[in-house]
Amino acid sequence: MRTAIKLLLLTLLFNIFLQAGNFESAIKDLTASSYSKKQKVIEQLSREYSDNKNLSTLLQAMLNGKLYYTKMDKKFVIVRKKEGGKLHTVELFNPESKSVNPKSLYKKVKTNNRLRSIIRTKLAELNLFSPDKKRRLKSVENMLEHLDKESGALINKALKSEKDSKVLAKLNEANLILKAKHGDEKEKLLAVKKMGAYLSPQTLQTLKEIESSTKDAKLKSAAKKSIGSIEDSKWFYSIIEKLFFGLSLGSILLLAAIGLAITFGVMKVINMAHGELMMIGAYTTYTLQQLLPNLMEYSVIIAIPLAFIVSGMVGIIIERLVIRHLYGRPLETLLATFGISLILQQLVRSIYSPLNQEVKTPEWMSGALEINSALSLTYNRLYIVLFAILVFAAVLLLLKKTSLGLKVRAVTQNREMAQAMGIKTGWIDAMTFGIGSGIAGVAGVALSQLTNVGPNLGQAYIVDSFMVVVFGGVGNLWGTLIGALTLGEINKFIEPVSGAVLAKVIILIFIILFIQKRPRGLFPQKGRDAQE
Amino acid sequence: MRFSSMKKLFVAALVTLGMAAHAADTIKVGVLHSLSGTMAISETTLKDTVLMLIDEQNKKGGVLGKKLEPVVVDPASNWPLFAEKMRGLLTKDKVDVTFGCWTSVSRKSVLPVVEELNGILFYPVQYEGEESSKNVFYTGAAPNQQAIPAVDYLMNEVGVKRWVLAGTDYVYPRTTNKILKAYLKAKGVKDEDIMVNYTPFGHSDWQSIVSKIKKFGSAGKKTAVVSTINGDANVPFYKELGNQGIKAEDIPVVAFSVGEEELSGLDTKPLVGHLAAWNYFQSAESDINKEFIAKWKAYKKDKKKVTNDPMEATYIGFSMWVKAVEKAGTTKPDAVQKAMIGISVPNLTGGTATMMPNHHLTKPVLIGEIQEDGQFETVWQTKGTVVGDAWSDYLEGSKDLISDWRAPLNCGAYNVKTHKCQGQNYK
Known part of the structure; x- marks a missing residue:
């Protein structure tokens, strides 16, 4: 009896062993370099070993490009982490066996599009x-x-x-x-x-x-009806999608323009270096990611206050050194700040190289929120819309509800009177310019997630920001908000029809015509102050 | 005191004399690549490539027993300045050959000058074709050596039925897309299955265009994007594709302007699996390529430096010129131009490149998938090499033209129907 049980156990054990052995030998050919051979292996595996738990692990690792094998004895491993020239790996069939070895000992199981598509289908069936x-x-x-x-x-x-x-x-x-x-x-x-x-x-x-x-008339009419209803709802969702695209472009314009609305709108300084202050914000994000590679997921959030401070400081320095001496002389200010913008660009080129820098997108900002098959909103745009609204609210609060805001408004409305009331106008000027510049820096953080971070980043947005401020009405924050969103929406509704190049032209013409009709923008400033 | 200053004078005289003698003994090679401005990113690499090749040739003893002397000028990404600098190189520095230009517009600006002064220019970048000059050797790909084979690959191997032709708004994408559209139509693709889209330089807001591509691609037929999008606009484009959930398996993008150099500064994650068509990849497995990469890394003293297709084109052009000068026994332009035709040199992918009578090369065409490390994995390549075609066979007006710089034809644009030579530039 005992021997019988022993024998049974032994065969069982042997069977398990055999099965594992077979699976292991079946995947051996994945080390081949020919893609068609790998494809055959995968097809065979999913036919014969669909119950094997290891199969899904194997396919998933292969799909993610994490499957490697040792050059020496062709053992499959899954890479958990890459660090310097070393790979942290676990064995395929044994998740406990962690080891760290130089990269050169391993070779990757490469995949191509066709293979990945097959793996995905097979995985779908398994999952x-x-x-x-x-x-x-x-x-x-x-x-x-x-x-x-x-x-x-x-x-x-x-x-x-x-x-x-x-x-x-x-x-x-x-x-x-x-x-x-x-x-x-x-x-x-x-x-x-x-x-x-x-x-x-x-x-x-x-x-x-x-x-x-x-040929069945009933079926045909039913199909027609269904197609009609699908197309109707698709049309509806495409309008919503366009609205969202416009909102997202508008919020980027808003971010770029809020800072300018303060320096240009409130202080009447034509700051051509505004774009470069955004660029500094973007480079702050990049530098932060380089310094703290382990905090990649939070780097964007940490960068927001940091960029505000860095760009704000640069702004204050510019104000104290240059602009302070040029108040009331718009032409000179324009030329001087244009010069500053060139200096800042060259500075960045010298420090970081003229090449674009790679700013990583954190995991939580990539991908899309899928509402249904016809409508999905990308996360990075969603977050930027929210962020723009927050920044706008913060600036509004700052100007309307704080004592600093009160002083800023007082100084810009009547400098002499404010001075007579004991406000240090010089200090307020510097602070206002600093805040405007800081917000440009914050906008730069957002832009680093959408576009290339390079020395030319600012130039791409400076014209747009001036356009928004002028269109919305100089000196009016609400005007800036409405202006940015309107321009964003108009752009996105024209673009599919006219193409991206023509859309820009049309918008520019639209603004020129609009300014002819209403020279002070959408929401002109009223009162004695506005006459200046 | 007096004596010593005399001595100084004497030494100075000697040095000048020596320099003059030295100058007579060198062959001057002009290098006309932008070292500042927007194109500096790409062109600086080619300048260094030429300098490295000259260095190496001099170590081997130069050409015809003379050392090569590089004359580097900086046209600063300023197109009219290209022509001025070229004139300077040919009249003042009296160079025997020039390697230079990247953008088509810079080449077009240089063209009248080289032709007027009968110089030799090697142009190493893929371009839109429709040109053949007696004085220019085109070592980059013509459309039939890059765009057309890529479309063939997608059509036959991937089974693509619907096409998005997306490009930046300037001459190269416009002409290439015109050729591609004519080609696709000749292959029976209907108008409604082709979508053409142009965007400005440095475009960054891709959301509605990508959404349009997504919709275009969900009509049930396999769709691919043929991208002539240039420069850094590619990064937000691929990012947006990734964010909107378009995978390379669903809608592959095949790019003609994205190479190893461009990828080296990018987050490659959203690009993996997308395609590029070139005549050379750094990952090409041949001994000569391994040697070239090693030399390049050693020359730049940077292990991370990558090689790319225009570098290979420069390499081929340089070795061809050396061979032609040795064959002709002189550096005189007319003799070298004559000797160039028919010259064969090994390319870096393990084959040979031959200079054809139309001043274009024979090249293999490779399609590669972008890998996570910024390199390409070749997934398909032409069996042999493809002969570069100066005049596209798919455009009205240009399909009757051929170019042959041998006697008796000696013409850049010869109309085979009217039997007339239309000069070097058609239109």
Whole structure:
């Protein structure tokens, strides 16, 4: 009896061993350099070892470019971290076995587009029943893109066990598409009718195919109706999308223009170096990321106050050294600040090199918020819209509710009277200019997430910012807000029709005409002060 | 005291004499690349490449027993200044050959000067074609050596049915896209399946364009973007693609202006899997390439320096010129121009480059996928080499033209229908 059990155990053990051994030997060929060979291996693996837990780990690692093997004995490892010339790895079948070795000992299992697409499909099939909600969603979305008849059984199985509403909706959609394609007459008609509520391109495509190929009049009209309703809601969402694009461009213009609204609008200083102050803010972000590589995720947030201080200090220095002597002489100020802008650009070129610098985007700012198949909003733009609103509110509060703001307004409205009341006007001038410059720096932080950080960054935005301030009405913060958003929206609604180049031209012409009609902008300043 | 100043004078005289004698013994090589301004980023590399090649040639004993002497000038990314500097090189410095230019507009500005003074210019960058001059050797790719094969690859290997032609708004993308559109139509692609889009230099707000591409690509047919987007506008473009969830597997972007040098300053994560078409990648596996990379890194004393396609074109042009001068036995322009045609030198990808009678090269075409380390993984390449075509076969007016600088034709734009030579520049 005991020997029998022993024998049984032994065979069991042997079996497990054998299976593992087979899997290990099956993946050996992944070290080949030929992509078609790797493809064959993956197809074989997903046919024969779909129950093996290691398969999904292996494929995921391969997809992410984390799968390496040792040059010496062709052992597969997963890379956890790269540090200097060293790789932190774990063995594929043994997550506990951590080791750190020089990079040169390993070789990467390379993938190409075709291979990645196959891996993604296979992973989707594996992940359909994963306990992780996000994985299941991704997996269904992927299946939706590569639907075939065989997926039907899998989807039906998943439909029975699925609880999450988002995943369920996608599964239903996939199921409907399959039914509309391969079901019987009745099923087809029912599916086509229901499909009008879904928005993915696959649904629309299936419906269009059915509409053009079917001879059944009932089915045809049902398909037509569904297509109509899909296109209607798509049109609706595309308007919302355009509105959001306009809002996002507007908020960038707003960020760039708020600082200028203070220095130009309130102080009447034409500051051509405004763009360079933004550039300094962007470079502050870059420098911070270089100094604190471990805080990459928070670097953008830390950079905000830092950029405010750095650009603000630069602004105060410019004011004290140059602009102070030129108040009331706009032409000289313009030329002097233009000179300063060139000096600042060259300074950055000398310190950092003329090349663009790479500012990393933190994980939480990349990707998109997917509302449905027709509408997704990218996170970086969303955050920048919020950020612009916050900055605007802060500046408004500062000017309207604090004693500093009161003094600023007093000095700009009537310098002599303010002086007579005991306000140190020189100090207020410097502070105001510093705040305006600091906000330019903060705008630079936001821009570093959207565009190239290089010595020319400022020049690209200086014209736009002046345009916004002039359009909105000099000296009026609300005007700046409305001006920025209007220009953003106009641009984004024209652009799809006219192209990006013409859109800019049209906007410029629009502003020129507008200024002819209302020379003081949207919201002109009223009162005695405005007459100057 | 008096004696010593006499001695000084004497020494000075000797030195001047020596210099004069020395100058007579050298062959002057002009280097006309912008070292300041917007193009400095790309062109400085090529200047260094030429200097490295000259250095190396001098170590081997120079050419025809004479040392090579580089004359470096800086046209400062200023197109009219290119012409002025070229004139200076040819009349004042009396250079025997010039390596230079990057943008098409700088080449067009230099062209009348080289032709008037009968100089020799080697132009090492991929360009839009539609030109063939007696005095210029085009060692970069013509459209049929980069754009057309890339489209063929996408059409035949990837199965692309819908096309987005996106470019920056200037002459190279406009002409290339014109050729590509004509080519696609000749292949039976319908108008509604082609979307053309131009953006200004340094464009950064890509959201609506990318959203449009996404919509264009969701019509059920495989879609690809053929990008002639130039310079740093590429970074926000690829970033936006990544953010809007467009993967390289869904809508691949094949770029003609993104190389190793451009990638070396970027966060490559959102670019992985996208494609580029060139005639050379640093990752090309050949001994001669490994040697070249090692030499370049040693010359720049920087292990991280990368090589790229225009560098290879410069390398090919330089070795061809050396060979042609040795064949002709002189550096006289007419003799060298004659000797150049038919010269073959090894290229860096392991094949050979031959100078054709139309002053263009034979080149292999490679399609590579961008890797995380900023290098390219070759996924496809032409079987042999492709002969550069000066005049596109797909454009009205230019398809009847051929260029042949051998006797008896000796013409840059010969119309095979009317049997007339239209001069060096058509139109």
